Amino acid sequence: MPRFSNLYELLLTFIFIMNNPLKGIAQSSTPDKIYGFTEAHAATELRLEHEFDQQLQPSDLDSWMKRLAARPHHLGSAYDHQNALFLDSLFRAWGYQTRIDTYYVLFPKPKSRILEMTAPTHFRATLEEKSLPQDPYTQQIQEALPPYNAYSIDGDVTGQLVYANYGLPDDYEMLARYGIDVKGKIVIVRYGHSWRGIKPKVAAEHGAIGCIIYSDPADDGYFQGDTYPTGPFKNPWGVQRGSVIDMPIYSGDPLTPNVAATKNAPRLSLNEVKIFTQIPVLPISYHDAQPLLEALKGPVAPPSWRGALPITYHLGAGPATIHLQLSFSWDIVPCYDVVAMLPGKAYPDQWIIRGNHYDAWVHGAADPISGQVALLAEAKALAALHQQGWQPQRTIVFCAWDGEEQGLLGSTEWVEDHLKELQQKAIVYLNSDGNGRGYLGVGGSHTLEKFFNQVALSVIDPETDTNVVARLRARIISQEGTQASSLDGDQYIHISALGSGSDYSPFLQHAGIASLNVGYGGENEGGEYHTLYDTYLDYIQFKDSSFSYGITLSKTMGRCILRLANCDLLPFDFTHFTQTVKHYVTQLQQLEKHERDTATTVNKWLEQKIYALATDPQLRMALPSPKKAVPYLNFAPLLNALSELDTLANLYASRTNDISHLSPEQLRKLNQLLPQSEQQLLDPAGLPHRPWYKHTIYAPGLYTGYGVKTLPGAREAIEQGNWPEAQQQIIQESDAIKRLVKLLNTLNKI
């Protein structure tokens, strides 16, 4: 799974960045001054970083990718295990202390897959991707997993078909206005606008008995550009595989929530698991989808629902009738996490953890090998510095995760396995995943925003010879129009909040470890994601031919690791965090107002017959339901806590702006307490309806999946109109802020 499943999400990141203007952060970023370093140490650090850069070789990335993506290597496959051993051998050869932590996880694979239309004509879907003579990798189809969605239940269902757009809650509201009920029907929905696991979940909540997910060429295919192998976009046979487990409830092995999936761990039985889909679900190509969609009648789909197939999109239900039969092996397979350590000199029990998964759905050249090879280059370069005599002040831990694609299995089991140790030792978790040509993308803990900006300002974009922050700022300005000129004089960018979709999630949201997720992209669009076509040949033609952005990722992450490992004072900052959370509270207040205004308007329009008069009577549209009145929430506890935090964060910032006056003892004490800051934000009770997620500020959305919800407890309660829960969650969130206030009080007294 990549950071951004598509350009849309990347754009959302940018938009968030722009909506969160923080000021006055530019002045300290002179090139020869580094947050958390004394002047003398900063000079050494910069020389070290220069030396680090010299070690990075694009040819290394190229040959590692060729090796790791040579064959299909999904979780549990032979080549996946070979890759684990290969990675382990590399780290060991470079001088790391390595080990492979093995877990035993549930991973269903298809035994049978049938999708056929039984009326008005017969059609049997191929459910296969085509091998291409131009790309020999695509001929290794015997070793590859066929297209399917992992953790769909077994099922054998027949029903009329309904087209439900992206399959989001709003889409079913629209269907209801057209008088269409999906109860007892099979829905066909298109990929996009949510994480895929949300689609069967929402379909089942509305009574559908089966769910088909396809890639419409409007979102992912010829509409975007030439298709593979001519261009990078999805050809008619490409199918996006992927997990559909209800990951917003918990990630990791479905049978062992909260505990590591060791050989003898207590396990849920299959029927105790609540996070499988409720209905069978299967992904298909647009080649297979077109005959089904074309056979639908009923109302014409509203304009925004129409895709790029050369048909009139109808909603159904029927007359297309679908038979869907799926069965899976429900096997337990080994999951190999490769862990490599370089011990720290001064603080061996402070760990800087750098991870990227290595398992793929098929060959996974882009996802995840492009990120994995950057990680390897960092490890090799650090090892070279180490051989030249350098030793980090803190311990550096490289992790190559297995089983990410199924639901962050490797990373989650490892975090659950080592939870206490990590909460004591881990300083920061640094994640990457797929990587390619283009713009910097970054999300993470806002206590690291200041730190990360200074890092990125020193990294040069290989295409434009400016730094990667300036390039991203130019992109944002060009997309935001003249308004973005309000950023003039400010050289920073704001990092986005993290939802889910890669291995940072258990670290940040379960364990409370400050995290960053970094990658480059935006000029590497394509349709290879989770298909047979994500191969080395696709990658070097269309993603990052010269691996120059792989090197850029290594430079970015290498600086993060080196600075965090070497610094005199850990570079946490609480001013950006406070401003960011204040901004989230403003969003919640706006959301509450929006809900109230919407309810008022809908009810007024119903009363004034606006809907009835403004709609073609021949469409026989149902009226929207009247809305309940929206009460006023009390945001004061949260605002008061943030007000206190603001004062203390500024005090801490001014005390640590120049660290030369701090004694070694003060630094040691600060360094001991600072990593605890993120954990203060965890609610021990966890989020409502999903206690595994404990972070009060960042979580994946219950109905967006990867997409983040900030202040998730209150926000989702507001979105769902659960006002008592919203009020209660505001209290939980303000309690979390108060815990951070308390920690800062302590820090400021050191």
Place this chain on the structure above:
Amino acid sequence: MPRFSNLYELLLTFIFIMNNPLKGIAQSSTPDKIYGFTEAHAATELRLEHEFDQQLQPSDLDSWMKRLAARPHHLGSAYDHQNALFLDSLFRAWGYQTRIDTYYVLFPKPKSRILEMTAPTHFRATLEEKSLPQDPYTQQIQEALPPYNAYSIDGDVTGQLVYANYGLPDDYEMLARYGIDVKGKIVIVRYGHSWRGIKPKVAAEHGAIGCIIYSDPADDGYFQGDTYPTGPFKNPWGVQRGSVIDMPIYSGDPLTPNVAATKNAPRLSLNEVKIFTQIPVLPISYHDAQPLLEALKGPVAPPSWRGALPITYHLGAGPATIHLQLSFSWDIVPCYDVVAMLPGKAYPDQWIIRGNHYDAWVHGAADPISGQVALLAEAKALAALHQQGWQPQRTIVFCAWDGEEQGLLGSTEWVEDHLKELQQKAIVYLNSDGNGRGYLGVGGSHTLEKFFNQVALSVIDPETDTNVVARLRARIISQEGTQASSLDGDQYIHISALGSGSDYSPFLQHAGIASLNVGYGGENEGGEYHTLYDTYLDYIQFKDSSFSYGITLSKTMGRCILRLANCDLLPFDFTHFTQTVKHYVTQLQQLEKHERDTATTVNKWLEQKIYALATDPQLRMALPSPKKAVPYLNFAPLLNALSELDTLANLYASRTNDISHLSPEQLRKLNQLLPQSEQQLLDPAGLPHRPWYKHTIYAPGLYTGYGVKTLPGAREAIEQGNWPEAQQQIIQESDAIKRLVKLLNTLNKI
């Protein structure tokens, strides 16, 4: 030509309506009080209108449409002449004084049409629409004009193909950024977003040697809904015919600008005419367009340029190479305007003119017969009232125009023929064209806005049993969201300004006769416009099956005619007009600011390398050109004139709000002068570069065609960066307002 060539333009109307909030106009619209009538006369008038309504029979409209649209009847065809004689006989039978005014106009018809792709593969376009067994009318293909664009020049050109989106000036700017020059090339553009005649004009200005226009299914085809005959939308063979003469320069017979095309009129020679296209142009179906577009390579078209064909849209140039050969007969044909008069009792020399064209591109059931049959129903009903003893105070003139489709030939020649008489006698020109199921659409002189609203408030929508204004307001509110609640308490709608596209243009913009253009639509979408498929069967299946909106149009126009013909005081109002023009001035000021801000931003971004940094270097996009600085214009003359007008308009309104205190002599004098008001707004010198158009407030856009430009002289000069001309036109426009001020001064002294 219909009022709205598509829903997009209809929407623009609504948007304008919403952007022009005028207040305080509701209070006088009590049902028993009518503007311009004494209370006693109002009661009589309402009884008369009730009686009028009783006369209207849907079965009449149905049988007249069947008769008029039975065979293809384009200008110069045998059936066109038969229709003229039939219309004349109807009016005569009902008791009107009728005549047929005949003009002799230039009308080229195709002799040969060849469009073939010569590379990379060979393909010859069919250039034919298919007859359908389900619709016998479509089998009369021998009598029909084949698909072509009238007033394309003859030509025989071969060149590489370039895709230029909608063919607007901005599209060529975008092509330039991709490094694509259309010089010596043939462009293919899609219908929509401008009047079709603009497309070859702009293509030629950029050096193209030929122009192909096609209907993309995204705009006009299966993307919208089921295609004919299953549904109303454009099938793969449908081609939109239409004139491509440079009508924004002048309308009417190209050989006789400013004078009537009588038999012996002085005529330009063909090579003296400046308003033919500069390059050959041909419209084609999407069936014929797909192979051409599919054969293009070069950059992938930007997202908003992509249509709904199942291909990746590329820009070219080439490798597709096109041979286009066109030749036309350049014949002079007769053009028959049918004119029917019912003389007025008190003011026989004050004419209320009601017109609709009757010529079509093929059968023209919707365009124009659906409007023509409503006009006939009005004439028949008035005749019945007349037979019962009623006689109008003023003369009513019905006009059935010929040759509208070629460029408003019939109406323009008639206006030019009778210019002086019309400027003395015509009170208002009331136009309609195609009509169908849905919402009220209205444009016209804002001196009639108050009058028209009161009329429409008394017309009941047949689908919802509310009045047509309330229904339109509901539609606007539902489309504008909650913001539209600002209209609460106000029951009026604002009428849009008129550009061109139907026969009001010569009346309003050349002769200065206050005009209204009215029609219903928005629930009658389809792709039949100017194709073989605009038949009676299409109309009764998909447009207005029961002719209930034909009847509604008759009721609306009937009230307009009756009130204007019978009123004690002509219901011109100047308060709405003043507020509307003030709003236009604000738009101009915003436009000037926008141009200045854009220039500043573009230049700053160039300097800061924003464009270069924000774009994928592999796309090799050219930078935008630096912009010249934008000077400040002096709007004071216009604002001062409007300020004076405001005072006088309010004074006039308060004097005439209750007309009972006005003497017959005062009323007579006012009635004599009021119709002159619109002519005060004419600039005798005409608009820059197109002196035939004389109205300083309303004109078709030089680069939009049908689309209106208000305060056109200044607006288009600003758009084109011609600042001296903009300043000079502000003076011309303020002079026009001052002439109206002078007239109002006179009126207020009566």
